[in-house]
Amino acid sequence: MSAAPVQxxxxxxxxxxxxxxxxxxxxxxxxxxxxxxxxxxxxSQDNILTAAASAMLDTVAxxxxxLQVDLPYAAFSMLSSLGNERVFYAVHAPSGLVTGYQDLxxxxxxxxxxxxxxxxxxxxxxxxxxxxxxxxxxxxxxTVTLAQTRDGLSRTxxxxxxxxxxxxxxxFLSVAVLAGLAARTSIGPILRLTESVxxxxxxxxxxxxxxxxxxxAPLVGALNTFMDRLKISLQRSEEFIADAAHRVRxxxxxxxTQAEITLRRVEKEENRASVREMIRxxxxxxxxxxxxxxxxxxxxxxxxxxxETIDLGALCEDTVERLRxxxxxxxxxxxxxxxxxxxxxxxxxxxxxxxxxxxxNAIKYSQPESEVDVTLRARSGMAALExxxxxIGFPAGGPEGLTGRFVRGANVxxxxxxxxxxxxxxxxxxxxxxxxxxxxxxxxxxACVTLCFPSA
Amino acid sequence: xxxLVLSVCLMLLAAPLAAFDIEDHAVFGPENxxxxxxxxxxxxxxxxxxxxxxxxxxHPDITVDYTVAASTAIMTAISGEQAPxxxxxSSAMDLQTKLANDGFTQSFRSTATxxxxxxxxxxxxxxxxxxxxxxxxxxxxxxxxxxxPETRQALITxxxxxxxxxxxxxxxxxxxxxxxxxxxxxxxxxxxxxxxxLTEVMGALGTRLYCCSSDMIDDVxxxxxxxxxxxxxxxxxxxxxxxxxAIVLPEDFSTVMLRTALIPRNAPxxxxxxxxxxxxxxxxxxxxxxxxxxxxxSSAVFLTNRDxxxxxxxxxxxxxxxxxxxxxxxxxxxxxxxxxx
Numbered sequence: 001m002s003a004a005p006v007q008x009x010x011x012x013x014x015x016x017x018x019x020x021x022x023x024x025x026x027x028x029x030x031x032x033x034x035x036x037x038x039x040x041x042x043x044s045q046d047n048i049l050t051a052a053a054s055a056m057l058d059t060v061a062x063x064x065x066x067l068q069v070d071l072p073y074a075a076f077s078m079l080s081s082l083g084n085e086r087v088f089y090a091v092h093a094p095s096g097l098v099t100g101y102q103d104l105x106x107x108x109x110x111x112x113x114x115x116x117x118x119x120x121x122x123x124x125x126x127x128x129x130x131x132x133x134x135x136x137x138x139x140x141x142x143t144v145t146l147a148q149t150r151d152g153l154s155r156t157x158x159x160x161x162x163x164x165x166x167x168x169x170x171x172f173l174s175v176a177v178l179a180g181l182a183a184r185t186s187i188g189p190i191l192r193l194t195e196s197v198x199x200x201x202x203x204x205x206x207x208x209x210x211x212x213x214x215x216x217a218p219l220v221g222a223l224n225t226f227m228d229r230l231k232i233s234l235q236r237s238e239e240f241i242a243d244a245a246h247r248v249r250x251x252x253x254x255x256x257t258q259a260e261i262t263l264r265r266v267e268k269e270e271n272r273a274s275v276r277e278m279i280r281x282x283x284x285x286x287x288x289x290x291x292x293x294x295x296x297x298x299x300x301x302x303x304x305x306x307x308e309t310i311d312l313g314a315l316c317e318d319t320v321e322r323l324r325x326x327x328x329x330x331x332x333x334x335x336x337x338x339x340x341x342x343x344x345x346x347x348x349x350x351x352x353x354x355x356x357x358x359x360x361n362a363i364k365y366s367q368p369e370s371e372v373d374v375t376l377r378a379r380s381g382m383a384a385l386e387x388x389x390x391x392i393g394f395p396a397g398g399p400e401g402l403t404g405r406f407v408r409g410a411n412v413x414x415x416x417x418x419x420x421x422x423x424x425x426x427x428x429x430x431x432x433x434x435x436x437x438x439x440x441x442x443x444x445x446x447a448c449v450t451l452c453f454p455s456a
Numbered sequence: 457x458x459x460l461v462l463s464v465c466l467m468l469l470a471a472p473l474a475a476f477d478i479e480d481h482a483v484f485g486p487e488n489x490x491x492x493x494x495x496x497x498x499x500x501x502x503x504x505x506x507x508x509x510x511x512x513x514x515h516p517d518i519t520v521d522y523t524v525a526a527s528t529a530i531m532t533a534i535s536g537e538q539a540p541x542x543x544x545x546s547s548a549m550d551l552q553t554k555l556a557n558d559g560f561t562q563s564f565r566s567t568a569t570x571x572x573x574x575x576x577x578x579x580x581x582x583x584x585x586x587x588x589x590x591x592x593x594x595x596x597x598x599x600x601x602x603x604x605p606e607t608r609q610a611l612i613t614x615x616x617x618x619x620x621x622x623x624x625x626x627x628x629x630x631x632x633x634x635x636x637x638x639x640x641x642x643x644x645x646x647x648x649x650x651x652x653x654l655t656e657v658m659g660a661l662g663t664r665l666y667c668c669s670s671d672m673i674d675d676v677x678x679x680x681x682x683x684x685x686x687x688x689x690x691x692x693x694x695x696x697x698x699x700x701x702a703i704v705l706p707e708d709f710s711t712v713m714l715r716t717a718l719i720p721r722n723a724p725x726x727x728x729x730x731x732x733x734x735x736x737x738x739x740x741x742x743x744x745x746x747x748x749x750x751x752x753x754s755s756a757v758f759l760t761n762r763d764x765x766x767x768x769x770x771x772x773x774x775x776x777x778x779x780x781x782x783x784x785x786x787x788x789x790x791x792x793x794x795x796x797x
Contacts, residue, residue, distance in 0.1 A: 068781055068785075069779070069781045069782075070781065070782060070785060071776045071779045071781070071782045072776075073646060073773055073776045073777075076771070076772050076773035076775065076776050077769075077771070077773045079772055079773075080769075080771035080772050080773055084578050084579045084771070085772070086556075086557045086558075086559070086579075086772070087557060087772035087775065088557075088558075089775075098781075099779055099780055099781050100779070101558075120558075120559050121559065122559075151579070
């Protein structure tokens with residue numbers, strides 16, 4: 001069988017898509033956690049800065065015509081609750097700096113505003129809050145600006161970020177494992193179907209009946225339809241062959257009769273030889289046609305097997321009796337030995353046909369005045385029908401391949417045959433769950449063919 | 457230690473080094489040695505020399521150049537003049553914190569600094585190596601016939617009941633000139649209102665104002681003072697000759713100052729500075745919880761009286777009383793109470 005052209009792989013595509021998705025999710029998770037952590041850290045710092053700034057603004061007052069600031073200790077304690085952060089402050093009035101660090105410039109704007117900027121060489125969070133001081137000559141805006149380092153917060157955020165990274169990686173890895181399993185599981189039914197189709201024998205064109213996932217149902221349906229059509233087409237050709245054989249056989253009988261009549265009339269020896277040769281050819285053709293019919297019958301009946309219990313002993317004796325006249329013609333002694341009386345379940349006509357073909361071969365290839373032994377045995381759950389002759393045996397290459405259609409041994413020159421006998425026998429044995437084995441006798445000339453059927 | 461060269465130079469000799477006010481200067485080890493650590497400290501040479509000599513014993517190749525200055529002068533030297541010192545040791549926690557906060561220090565991490573408890577370290581810049589409580593030092597003679605006051609309230613009562621006995625014989629820091637006195641006073645005021653009541657009473661008795669703990673201890677020892685309030689207990693305890701004075705760590709609360717060391721940003725020899733700080737920390741932190749040092753009170757005191765001690769917390773809140781307005785306001789109130797002019 002030639003390998004089908006391959007483009008892509010469902011499993012790989014599935015894996016790539018799942019892993020890509022997981023990667024995106026992991027990265028998204030990481031980014032979200034990271035930005036959330038930053039946001040939360042910033043918010044908590046902003047809240048504390050806001051509280052401290054408004055506490056400071058509350059202490060700004062006008063006393064004796066001058067602005068006074070009474071820095072609240074608690075505000076600064078609050079700021080140090082965030083960890084050991086550096087703090088800078090400045091209180092500004094429209095006239096300029098009231099107290100605090102000269103170089104700390106308020107953030108431009110109105111209301112309470114925040115900014116993150118470098119101050120004195122460090123990354124700091126700034127807040128500027130404004131309060132309107134109510135004075136007699138009108139409101140006076142006073143701002144408090146606070147700057148605080150973010151070392152501790154950055155460290156905390158870094159820890160959370162590291163944790164988020166570990167989480168994302170773990171998430172991705174576990175999804176990768178799960179994706180591998182999922183890909184394998186989803187490919188499973190396809191593999192099982194392939195295996196079951198591959199395991200079938202060449203004649204097995206039955207539809208696939210094992211349940212398959214919904215997605216595969218159309219494929220299996222198409223496969224079943226295809227096999228059905230194939231089967232019908234095969235049946236048609238078998239029927240055609242059988243029909244053809246039948247139509248050929250009847251006129252052949254007429255031709256043979258006419259040839260025999262002609263033989264009696266012909267005086268000249270060379271003409272007689274010629275006619276005899278003709279009769280021999282006609283015999284071969286009609287036998288071949290008969291076996292073709294036989295084979296077609298076997299094929300048909302195996303497809304529609306209607307099993308019944310068969311007494312193999314009786315069947316054996318019956319078949320031998322039918323063939324005895326043919327054996328007698330050549331003075332061949334047919335001997336039946338029933339070592340056991342096993343039964344089997346199957347088609348009586350088929351089993352009989354198989355045995356008849358094997359026996360026919362044995363008689364045909366035996367020397368005149370020899371014996372053919374038919375022995376029925378039971379061994380390990382099987383019934384074995386053994387046919388042993390003293391004939392020419394199988395050719396030097398052994399019996400391999402002789403069960404093929406129209407294949408004949410290399411040593412059968414001069415014997416009429418179609419090459420279908422062993423084929424039929426073997427197909428019958430297979431159809432019944434048995435098998436056919438053939439080998440030459442170990443002692444002396446001749447062959448031994450054994451048909452095995454499961455005991456019922 | 458005899459082989460060590462100990463030279464105490466006069467202030468004038470060291471003067472070309474810096475413009476800030478230097479009180480004393482000493483060099484331990486060969487002068488102009490290649491490995492030299494310059495220490496700027498508020499502690500007197502004779503108080504600190506045992507520490508330096510044991511450092512020299514551990515590191516004989518390092519010369520210690522020791523300069524003594526007032527805490528405010530140190531502030532000027534480091535933040536204003538960028539004077540080249542490797543280690544700054546001061547009891548003025550607020551000024552030390554301000555130096556670290558404003559970026560005049562460089563951070564230093566070592567096994568010793570990382571093993572400090574949180575309260576003994578601020579960032580990687582400030583390291584505490586002593587705990588020194590403020591004490592009330594009393595003259596035993598003056599209190600003959602009176603029970604020794606164990607709380608501020610008891611002291612107030614004694615002062616009120618015997619104004620004649622104590623008039624002009626009460627001393628405390630002049631907050632205008634002493635950084636440590638100001639730190640103790642502001643922390644006392646933060647802790648309890650009783651501070652202001654005591655200050656009022658002391659002011660009414662004509663309190664004498666001092667620049668330093670040692671002067672107050674001297675005057676109490678000589679009998680000139682009956683009471684000195686907020687004196688460093690460590691200084692008093694280190695004076696073994698004092699049998700006539702009683703050292704009281706008030707039961708209501710005792711403010712504890714942490715003496716801290718830092719490395720200035722422009723230190724010429726930061727590695728040696730780290731060596732020196734490591735030595736200070738490992739020699740004082742023999743007990744995991746209690747720094748021991750020639751300057752600190754014995755650990756037993758801390759172990760038995762945990763509740764009364766209030767450590768001043770390192771942190772930006774110490775900047776609050778350094779603010780001009782805050783300082784003016786506080787000193788104004790203090791002057792009203794003490795000077796009562």
